[in-house]
Amino acid sequence: METKVFKPTEVTAAAKLIQAGQLVAFPTETVYGLGADATNVTAVKQVYQAKGRPSDNPLIVHVADVATVERFAKPLSVAAKKLIKAFWPGPLTMIFNLKPAALAPEVTGGLTTAAFRNPNNTATLNLIREAGTPIVGPSANTSGKPSPTTAQHVLHDLDGKIAGILDDGATQVGVESTVLDLSGKQPAILRPGAVTAAAIEAVIGEKVLTEQHHVGATEVPKAPGMKYKHYAPDAQVYIVDHITDWPAALAWAEKQPLQMGVMATDAILTNNHIPANCEQFSLGNDVQSASRELFAGLRHFDTETEIKDILCQAFDNNGLGAAYMNRLNKSAGQTHFSV
Ligand code: TXA
Numbered sequence: 096m097e098t099k100v101f102k103p104t105e106v107t108a109a110a111k112l113i114q115a116g117q118l119v120a121f122p123t124e125t126v127y128g129l130g131a132d133a134t135n136v137t138a139v140k141q142v143y144q145a146k147g148r149p150s151d152n153p154l155i156v157h158v159a160d161v162a163t164v165e166r167f168a169k170p171l172s173v174a175a176k177k178l179i180k181a182f183w184p185g186p187l188t189m190i191f192n193l194k195p196a197a198l199a200p201e202v203t204g205g206l207t208t209a210a211f212r213n214p215n216n217t218a219t220l221n222l223i224r225e226a227g228t229p230i231v232g233p234s235a236n237t238s239g240k241p242s243p244t245t246a247q248h249v250l251h252d253l254d255g256k257i258a259g260i261l262d263d264g265a266t267q268v269g270v271e272s273t274v275l276d277l278s279g280k281q282p283a284i285l286r287p288g289a290v291t292a293a294a295i296e297a298v299i300g301e302k303v304l305t306e307q308h309h310v311g312a313t314e315v316p317k318a319p320g321m322k323y324k325h326y327a328p329d330a331q332v333y334i335v336d337h338i339t340d341w342p343a344a345l346a347w348a349e350k351q352p353l354q355m356g357v358m359a360t361d362a363i364l365t366n367n368h369i370p371a372n373c374e375q376f377s378l379g380n381d382v383q384s385a386s387r388e389l390f391a392g393l394r395h396f397d398t399e400t401e402i403k404d405i406l407c408q409a410f411d412n413n414g415l416g417a418a419y420m421n422r423l424n425k426s427a428g429q430t431h432f433s434v
């Protein structure tokens with residue numbers, strides 16, 4: 096099929112495709128999503144097919160308003176309402192208990208909960224409103240690959256497999272939303288994102304479990320998606336943990352017989368000698384720009400070069416850095432450059 100590219104002003108045409116049960120990729124502030132009518136089981140099944148996604152990995156339901164959440168979810172807690180007020184629209188996905196049979200098992204992976212998100216992108220909020228239905232949306236990449244932060248990334252993976260894409264340029268945050276489980280006794284972050292644990296705790300005045308906590312046998316579910324291989328480029332990524340490791344890392348790279356990739360901030364790229372066999376990809380100035388550029392950099396080396404080895408900068412594992420490091424660690428399969 097021909098994949099139609101829509102401008103933000105052409106939302107109506109894109110919404111018609113969603114209504115007809117077709118797949119349309121959509122922009123958000125985090126990454127591009129692969130959209131389908133959340134109430135159309137046939138369409139939802141096609142999302143899994145197009146991505147090659149395991150069917151037990153549930154999808155996020157994207158909504159344009161809280162009333163839609165309340166249609167499907169059990170009554171929201173005070174904490175949930177506070178978080179909605181503080182962070183929606185924005186990069187916080189919340190998992191709520193569902194009313195019985197509110198959503199098809201294809202959407203929830205058979206769970207009695209579902210993940211809801213109100214993305215901060217005007218074109219996409221209009222798309223959801225015009226389609227008149229909530230839209231499921233996993234990241235619009237082939238399963239296992241880095242998430243797409245531009246329409247070109249989406250087309251690279253899914254051109255010809257989906258009916259359309261709403262192109263609103265590059266996304267701003269670059270790493271996927273924080274996934275916060277509010278279905279159990281204690282709020283738990285299942286996936287770190289731009290809305291940090293500290294920011295959530297400040298709003299609800301309650302301790303939030305973070306991804307590293309141990310889930311007891313009776314305390315399912317953690318995000319089923321976390322068990323799958325993720326964000327993995329074809330190239331091998333080596334994490335360079337400290338700024339002081341760069342001279343040694345680059346000296347090692349220089350000795351390699353092949354072209355190497357180097358992903359780091361401008362400060363590192365200008366303060367170190369970059370060997371001739373190293374191609375640079377700038378992560379900008381700080382953890383914000385690095386998060387925005389991480390997936391684009393990994394994709395750049397895979398799709399536009401022959402490079403098979405990438406050195407990439409680590410950041411402190413807190414705040415947005417926790418989200419960045421979560422994705423980088425997965426991309427690298429936990430491989431670190433060691434001095
Ligand atoms: O920023 C984002 O969240 C992007 C954009 C497109 O909105 N979406 C996204 O979706 O990253 P996806 O499907 O790639 O990741 C959703 C994660 C998966 O790890 C999934 O297992 C988890 O959320 N999840 C979804 N529903 C869940 C549920 N009911 N219980 C536990 N985890 C759930």
Ligand code: MG
Binds near residue numbers: 233234
């Ligand atoms: Mg994903």
